Amino acid sequence: SNPIKRAAEKVADTLRGDGTGPQDGIPGKPGPESPAVAEPTRPREPLPPKPDQTGPDTVSPTGQPTGADQARFAQSGSYLTNAQGTRLPDTDHSLKAGPRGPVLLQDHHLREKVMHFDHERIPERVVHARGAAAHGVFQSYGTAAAVTKAAFLAEDEETPVFVRFSTVLGSRGSSDTVRDTRGFATKFYTSEGVFDLVGNNIPVFFIQDAIKFPDVIHAGKPHPDREIPQAQSAHDTFWDFVTLHTEATHHTLWNMSDRGIPRSYRTMEGFGVHTFRLVAADGGTTLVKFHWKPKLGVHSLVWEEAQIINGVDPDFHRRDLADAIEAGAYPRWELGIQTFPDTPDQTFQGIDLLDPTNIVPEELAPVRPVGLLTLNRNPSNFFAETEQVAFHVGHLVPGIDITDDPLLAGRLFSYLDTQITRLGGPNFPQLPINRPHAPVNDMLRDGLHQTAVHRGAAPYRPNSLDGGCPFTAGADTGAYIESPVPVPESTKVRDAPESFADHFSQPRRFWLSMSPVEREHIIGAYTFELSKCYEQAIRERALRVLANIDPELCAEVATGLGLPAPEPTVPLADVEPSPALSQVGHTWPTDGRVVGIVSGPDGDLDGVRAVRDAVLEGGMVPLVIGPVGGTLGPLTVQRTYANARSVEFDALLLAGTPAVGSDAYGARDAKGLPAPSAGAPTDPRVGLLVSEAFRHGKAIGAWAGGEAVLAASAVPADAPGVVVTTSGTAALEQLTRLLGEHRVWDRFAAA
Ligand code: HDD
Numbered sequence: 001s002n003p004i005k006r007a008a009e010k011v012a013d014t015l016r017g018d019g020t021g022p023q024d025g026i027p028g029k030p031g032p033e034s035p036a037v038a039e040p041t042r043p044r045e046p047l048p049p050k051p052d053q054t055g056p057d058t059v060s061p062t063g064q065p066t067g068a069d070q071a072r073f074a075q076s077g078s079y080l081t082n083a084q085g086t087r088l089p090d091t092d093h094s095l096k097a098g099p100r101g102p103v104l105l106q107d108h109h110l111r112e113k114v115m116h117f118d119h120e121r122i123p124e125r126v127v128h129a130r131g132a133a134a135h136g137v138f139q140s141y142g143t144a145a146a147v148t149k150a151a152f153l154a155e156d157e158e159t160p161v162f163v164r165f166s167t168v169l170g171s172r173g174s175s176d177t178v179r180d181t182r183g184f185a186t187k188f189y190t191s192e193g194v195f196d197l198v199g200n201n202i203p204v205f206f207i208q209d210a211i212k213f214p215d216v217i218h219a220g221k222p223h224p225d226r227e228i229p230q231a232q233s234a235h236d237t238f239w240d241f242v243t244l245h246t247e248a249t250h251h252t253l254w255n256m257s258d259r260g261i262p263r264s265y266r267t268m269e270g271f272g273v274h275t276f277r278l279v280a281a282d283g284g285t286t287l288v289k290f291h292w293k294p295k296l297g298v299h300s301l302v303w304e305e306a307q308i309i310n311g312v313d314p315d316f317h318r319r320d321l322a323d324a325i326e327a328g329a330y331p332r333w334e335l336g337i338q339t340f341p342d343t344p345d346q347t348f349q350g351i352d353l354l355d356p357t358n359i360v361p362e363e364l365a366p367v368r369p370v371g372l373l374t375l376n377r378n379p380s381n382f383f384a385e386t387e388q389v390a391f392h393v394g395h396l397v398p399g400i401d402i403t404d405d406p407l408l409a410g411r412l413f414s415y416l417d418t419q420i421t422r423l424g425g426p427n428f429p430q431l432p433i434n435r436p437h438a439p440v441n442d443m444l445r446d447g448l449h450q451t452a453v454h455r456g457a458a459p460y461r462p463n464s465l466d467g468g469c470p471f472t473a474g475a476d477t478g479a480y481i482e483s484p485v486p487v488p489e490s491t492k493v494r495d496a497p498e499s500f501a502d503h504f505s506q507p508r509r510f511w512l513s514m515s516p517v518e519r520e521h522i523i524g525a526y527t528f529e530l531s532k533c534y535e536q537a538i539r540e541r542a543l544r545v546l547a548n549i550d551p552e553l554c555a556e557v558a559t560g561l562g563l564p565a566p567e568p569t570v571p572l573a574d575v576e577p578s579p580a581l582s583q584v585g586h587t588w589p590t591d592g593r594v595v596g597i598v599s600g601p602d603g604d605l606d607g608v609r610a611v612r613d614a615v616l617e618g619g620m621v622p623l624v625i626g627p628v629g630g631t632l633g634p635l636t637v638q639r640t641y642a643n644a645r646s647v648e649f650d651a652l653l654l655a656g657t658p659a660v661g662s663d664a665y666g667a668r669d670a671k672g673l674p675a676p677s678a679g680a681p682t683d684p685r686v687g688l689l690v691s692e693a694f695r696h697g698k699a700i701g702a703w704a705g706g707e708a709v710l711a712a713s714a715v716p717a718d719a720p721g722v723v724v725t726t727s728g729t730a731a732l733e734q735l736t737r738l739l740g741e742h743r744v745w746d747r748f749a750a751a
Contacts, residue, residue, distance in 0.1 A: 083116070091113070094107050122422060122424065128168055129171050129172045132165055132317060133163060135161070135162050135376070135377035135379065136374050137158055138152065138373050139158050139371055140155065140156065140157040140159070140371040142155025142157075143370045144278070144371075146280065147286045148278040148279060148399040150190070150397050150398065150400055151192050152188055152195065152397070153370060159189060160437065162433060163186045164183065164386060164391070167181075167182060169220050169221060169231050174314075176315060176317035176318060177317065178261075179232070179233060179525065180232075180233065181251070181255060182202075182265070184199045184200060184201055184270035184292060186270075186292075187389065187395075190438065191437070192478055192480075193397050194397075196391045196392055198393050199271050199272045199273055199292070200271060201269055201270055202271065203269075204250045204251050204254065204358065204506070205273055205356040206247070206251040207245070207247060208406060208407060208500050212245070215241065218237070219237045219238050219241030220233055223235065223236075234529040235532060235533065236535050236538055239533050240535070240538050243544075243545050244541070246545060247503050248357075250357045250358075250507045250510065253510055253511065256525035257518060257521065258300035259298075259300065260300075261302075263299040264317060264320045267298055269291065270333065272289060273356050274356055274403065275403050276288050276290065277400075277483060279401055279483050287342050287348075287403065289353075291336040291367045292333040292334070293333055293334045293369070294333050295333065295334070295589065296591065297586060298583045299743075301647075302696050303524060304696065308647050312645045327592075329591055330375055332372060332373060334372055335370050336370065339368070340360070347499070355499065356405055356408075357506065359506065359578075361576075361581075362578065385432075388428070390431075391415060394415065401483050441469075443461065456469070504572075505573030505575050506575075508572065509576070509577060510581055511549055512576075513579060513582055514581070518584060520748060523553060523556040523557055523560070526542070530557065531560070539561055542557075543558050551572075589619075590618065590619065590739040591620070592621060593620045594623060595620055595621065595652070596623050596625050596649035596653070596693075598644075598652060598655065598690075599625070599626060601627075603705070607656075607728040609634060609635060611655070611732050620739075623648070623649070624637055624639070625639040625641070625644045626639075628640055628641075628642075641689075644689055645689070646692035647696075650698060650739055651693075651700065651701070653701045653728055654690070655728055686712075687713045689713075691713045694747070697743035697747045699723070699735045700715065701725065701732065701735050702724050702725075703724065703731055704727075706724070719747065721738050
């Protein structure tokens with residue numbers, strides 16, 4: 001009876017059942033396997049959730065098991081309902097006074113639907129807004145049991161975890177591969193309550209006192225007038241602050257090093273930054289620094305690669321993490337501890353352990369592994385889990401205590417406070433992702449978004465009405481008891497200790513520990529960032545800071561900026577390098593590395609098949625790159641010349657001469673017409689692919705005519721890390737060895 005509805009249904013009917021859904025992507029052609037896109041007409045029983053699609057198993061604040069069960073309960077039943085559970089006949093049309101008439105205010109379904117949508121977004125995190133996360137498990141070796149009574153660090157303990165990685169400066173929608181510090185925050189759902197290790201991929205911080213946090217973040221965030229640049233430190237306000245506030249020098253130097261642009265979250269180290277205090281069963285205390293060591297090794301991008309990725313795939317890190325977990329290539333890190341005697345002065349070999357701009361070189365205090373973290377499950381809902389997870393440095397368990405690091409003290413306030421705005425009230429610990437797995441029996445009541453239905457009449461102590469419950473615990477019943485550390489007698493001051501005043505010796509140690517290639521990258525990064533500053537005075541001041549780290553660093557950056565290099569204003573520190581700080585010179589597993597195999601219809605397709613299988617067998621990911629989509633002989637083309645960009649690959653194999661693509665970017669004949677399959681390796685997109693891979697220090701192998709592609713891409717066949725052989729599998733053998741070193745370091749000028 002309704003003509004508009006009938007017309008719409010007719011259109012829908014034509015779309016149903018002919019297979020032209022997004023599955024096949026070829027309009028008008030039924031896809032070979034694609035099912036009809038029609039909605040099911042009859043209600044189905046909800047499918048049982050896959051094991052990896054449920055929320056964490058948690059317990060509610062009242063001790064009731066909830067988690068996965070409750071998440072399932074939140075969306076159950078076969079019929080669409082409103083938020084009150086009433087079934088709905090139509091959610092596509094507003095209620096109107098006639099099909100062409102005005103929409104009626106009485107449409108309560110419309111109002112509920114739009115009202116809820118209007119409030120879908122919550123404030124993003126003021127820092128670390130952009131992140132990606134995964135569930136996993138932490139298996140303890142028991143090697144820390146002598147120094148801490150924390151139950152999750154006892155031998156063979158297994159603890160569920162949720163880990164969120166992040167950039168610091170950018171907004172939620174910014175790019176992944178910007179030059180920035182990365183967050184590495186781990187929530188351990190231990191049997192004694194939640195323990196959060198809220199760390200970064202850089203072991204030092206910009207400031208020594210939390211009262212400076214608003215300053216450093218205001219300086220790093222985009223300029224307040226135009227709100228640019230996004231997610232970058234390459235601008236005046238950042239460099240203005242860090243050159244005036246020289247305790248930021250060490251962290252800034254790490255940012256300008258390759259650590260500022262990690263290859264993947266999976267290849268990042270993590271650090272607890274502060275010195276914490278471990279408490280043993282006998283009450284003995286030990287100072288500690290926490291480290292995460294990636295099993296795949298520490299590996300970074302090169303700057304040009306990072307910049308290209310920001311356009312080509314802004315979700316590069318997020319995708320890499322999720323893809324690896326989905327493929328079963330679970331990322332792993334070992335948790336390690338550096339321990340120091342808990343002496344009254346809290347220094348170790350002259351290094352002030354309360355100063356978060358300091359590291360303790362691993363050569364002075366080795367990192368001892370205490371457990372293994374495996375990330376093995378992707379979140380099933382980004383908002384519910386990754387966005388709503390709330391970390392807090394004050395989420396501590398018995399056996400792990402804090403120190404008087406003034407940066408840590410301010411953090412103990414900030415993380416709780418920020419959740420009130422971000423998550424809308426004080427009950428955020430009740431969100432499924434934040435719920436402890438240990439039973440909760442607090443006397444916190446009411447407040448916005450209270451989801452617990454508390455029982456009992458006496459949420460106060462002492463009480464007699466609830467039989468005196470809950471009871472307080474003692475040392476023997478697992479209570480968290482602060483270690484009775486003596487407080488130094490002093491007077492109230494707004495000041496810092498003398499030992500916090502050395503801002504240059506630790507940066508100098510870092511610089512001296514870098515390989516020539518890493519130094520070249522650091523020089524390039526400073527030159528790039530400072531050249532983006534408009535204020536000459538800021539660039540000059542930055543050079544004065546660099547002069548106090550190292551004259552060569554200062555001189556090279558000065559040359560790049562076209563400015564004179566100043567003299568140091570403090571004596572250069574006499575420090576030993578720490579080889580452990582360099583990412584170069586190690587060999588790592590090649591699991592999960594991506595090998596692009598370029599071929600055309602005239603290439604050695606049998607060889608491509610053989611090498612593809614060998615790549616897979618080696619635990620790496622082969623991607624066949626062809627001129628256009630579809631197949632190349634027996635092979636499925638996974639990337640085309642049009643969508644393959646070098647940044648996706650860790651190594652390239654060139655299997656014979658790829659045909660020239662026939663789109664607008666392909667080669668042309670004399671008349672300017674596309675020249676398909678001309679047989680000449682002149683397709684500019686392949687040239688770009690190969691020359692970029694070469695420039696970025698990636699291993700390249702060629703056989704069966706692939707040499708011609710090298711030549712056309714201006715890549716010398718005898719350059720380091722370029723392998724020309726007789727077969728793909730022979731090339732792969734050498735490539736695998738090169739991949740173990742992460743990059744062909746010899747290709748960079750400094751080497
Ligand atoms: Fe922070 C988030 C790490 C100093 C205030 N911080 C946040 C996150 C990480 C860190 C990884 C993201 C957590 C997540 O994924 O949800 N922050 C650090 C490290 C620091 C540090 C390693 C120094 C050692 N932070 C720091 C200070 C303050 C804050 C000194 C404030 C005085 N940080 C916050 C915050 C955030 C935060 C505003 C924003 C969102 C959140 O807490 O939950 O409270």
